[in-house]
Amino acid sequence: MAFLDIKNLEKVFGQNRVVKDFNLAIEKGEFISLLGPSGCGKTTVLRMVAGFETSSSGAILIDGKDVVSKRPNQRNIGMVFQAYALFPNLTVAQNVGFGLKVKGIAGSEADNRVAEMLKLIGLPDLGNRYPFQLSGGQQQRVALARALAPKPQVLLLDEPLSALDAKIRVSLREEIRMIQQQLGITTVFVTHDQEEALSISDRIVVMNGGRADQIGTPFDIYNRPSTRFVASFVGTLNLIEAKVIDPAANRISIGDQAITLKEPLGAAKVGDTISLALRPEAGSIVEGANGDTALVGQVMTSNFLGSVIRTRMKVGTAVISFDMFNSPGLTPPSVGETVTLRFTASDLLIIRE
Template sequence: MSFLDIQEVRKAYGAQLVVHEFNLPIAQGEFVSFLGPSGCGKTTMLRMVAGFETPSAGRIRIGDEDVTHLRPNQRNIGMVFQAYALFPNMTVAQNVAFGLKIAGKPKAEIDARVAEMLGIIKLPQLGARYPYQLSGGQQQRVALARALAPKPKVLLLDEPLSALDAKIRVSLRDEIRSLQRALGITTIFVTHDQEEALSISDRIVVMNEGRIEQVGTPFEVYNFPRTRFVASFVGTLNLLRGKVLDAASGRIEVDGQQIFAGRGIADLKTGEIRSAALRPEAVTLAATSSADRNVMHGTIDEVHFLGAVIRIRVRFKDNLISLDTFNNPNIPPPVRGSAATVSFAREDVMVLEGAEAA
C-alpha cells in the first residue's frame, strides 16, 4: 500500500503544461529518484509535493491525509535544497534546531535532538561554527540534519549534490542513502545525474518534457528501457536502425546484415523501420560461434585509449557500434580502418517502441 500517493497531477503556467498526468504511488520507506534533463518537470513535481506549488489538477496524499492544498508547514515534510539555504547568522546547532524551535519543542528536547543529529551526520564537534566556516560537503550535511531534525514523514532532496565536486558527491550520496535506510523515511531525490539515480534508488522515475517515460528499479530502467528517450538518456547505448524482416522471430536487417532481437514489444510489424538498443558491455570484438548470438562485420572507425579501458567504435554503413575492452599490454589495440567482427547475444538486443520513417 502506498504511503505517498501522487494521483493524476498536472501543472500548467498559463497555456503551457509543464507536468502531464503524473501518477505515482510510493511505499513507506522507499527511496525514489526523479531523473531527467533540465526542464523536464522533475523539480516542479517535487515542489508540488512540498507545497511550494499548487497542482492545476489532481491530488497528493501523504498517509491518510490529502495535502494537495495544504501549506508547506502543514505537511510535515523535510526538504534539502541544491544551494543548502543555511541561515548564515546562525551556528550549525541553531540551524539544525530551527524547525524544532518553530514547532515549539522544549529546550531540553531540542538540545537532545540537535546533539543526536550532529552525531548522525558525523559533525558532533562543529555545532558552534557558522556556515561560512564549513566546507560544501559539511554544509550539505547540516542542511540534511536540519531537514530531518523535526522527524518529517517525507524527505525531499532537490539536486542536493550538484554543487559539490565529484569525490565528495559520491561519498555524500552514499551517506544519504545509508541514513535514509537507517531512519526508514520515505524519500524523493531529484537529479539529472543518471549515475546518482542508478546507485542509490529503490525506483527511478525517468521524466521527459513533463511526462513519465518509465518507472522501475535501476536494474529494470537500465537493462530494459521502454522508449528511445530512456534508452539514450540512461547509460551509454548503441542504437541500430533497421528494417523488420520478420516480426514473429524478431529478425531485423541493419545495413544489409541480419540480426535477431531477443527482446521486443508486442506491436512489432514486418516491414516497418525500428531502432534496436544494445549496451556497449554486451558487445564482443570477435565472432562467437553460437546459435543465440548475432554476428556483424564492419570496419574499425575509432580507437580511444583510456588507460584500463580501450573504447572502440565499429562502423557498418550508416550504423555504428561502440564497445569497451580491457587494456591488455600483451595485445595491441585494433588499427583504425581495419576489418572487424563483433558479436552480441540476441537477448541483449531490445527493440524500442514506435515505428520510424523510412
C-alpha cells in the same frame, strides 16, 4: 495503500503544461529518484509535494491524507535544497535546531535531538561553527540534518549534490543513502545525474516533457528501457536502425548482415524499419566469429577512457560503439581494422516508442 501517493498531478503556467497527469505511488521507507534533463518537470513535482508550488489539479496523499490544500509547514516534510540555504548568522547547531524551534521543541529535548543529528551526519564537534567555516560537503550535511531534525514523514532532496565536486558527490550520496536506510524515511530525490539515480535508488522515475516516461528499478530502467527517450538518456546506448526480413522468425538485417532477435517482432512486416538498442558493454571482439549474434564492421575510432576503451565501428550505415575493459596486456583495435563484434540475441532490445 502507498505512503506517498501522487495522483493525476498537473501544473500549468499560462498556456504551458509543465507537469502532465503525473502518477506515482511510493511505499513507506522507499527511496525514489526523479531523473530527467532540465525542464522536464521533476523539480516542479517536488515543489508541489513540498507545498512551495500549487498544483493545477490532482491529489497528493501522505499516509492517506490529502495535503494539497495544506501549507508547507503543515505537511510534515523535510526539504534539502541545492544551494544549502543555511542561515549564515546561526551556528551549525542553531541551523540544525531551527525546525525544532518552529515546532515549539526546546530545552534538553531540542539539544539532545541536535546532538543526535550532528552525530548522524558525522559532525558531532562542529556545532559551534558557522556555515562559512565549513566546506561545501559539510554544509550540505548540515542542511540534511536540519531537514531530518523535526522527524518529517517525507524527505525531499532537490539536486542536493550538484554544487559539489565529483569526489565529494560520490561519498555524500552514499552517506545520504545510508542515513535514509538507517532512519527508514520515505525519500524523493531529484537529479539529472544518471549515475546518482542508478546507484542509490530503490526505483527511478525517468521524466520527459512533464510526464513519467518509465518507472522502475535501476536494473530495469537501464537494461529494459521502454521508450526511445529512456534508452538514449539513461547510460550510453547504441540506437540502431534495422530492416525486418522475416517477422515470423524474428529476423532483421543491420546493413547487409542478418540477425535473429530473441524479442518477438510483433506486428512488424517485411521491409519495416525498426529501432534497436544495444549497450556498449554488451559486445566483445572475437576472432572469426559468425552466426546470428555477430556483426562484422570496420573500426572508426578507439578512445581510451581509463577503465574502458570505447571503440566505434561501422556496420553498413550504422555506427556501433562497444567497450573493452582496460588491462595492461590489451591491444586496442586500430582505425580501419575489420573486427567482429559478438553479443547475445537478448542484448538487442526493440524500442517501440
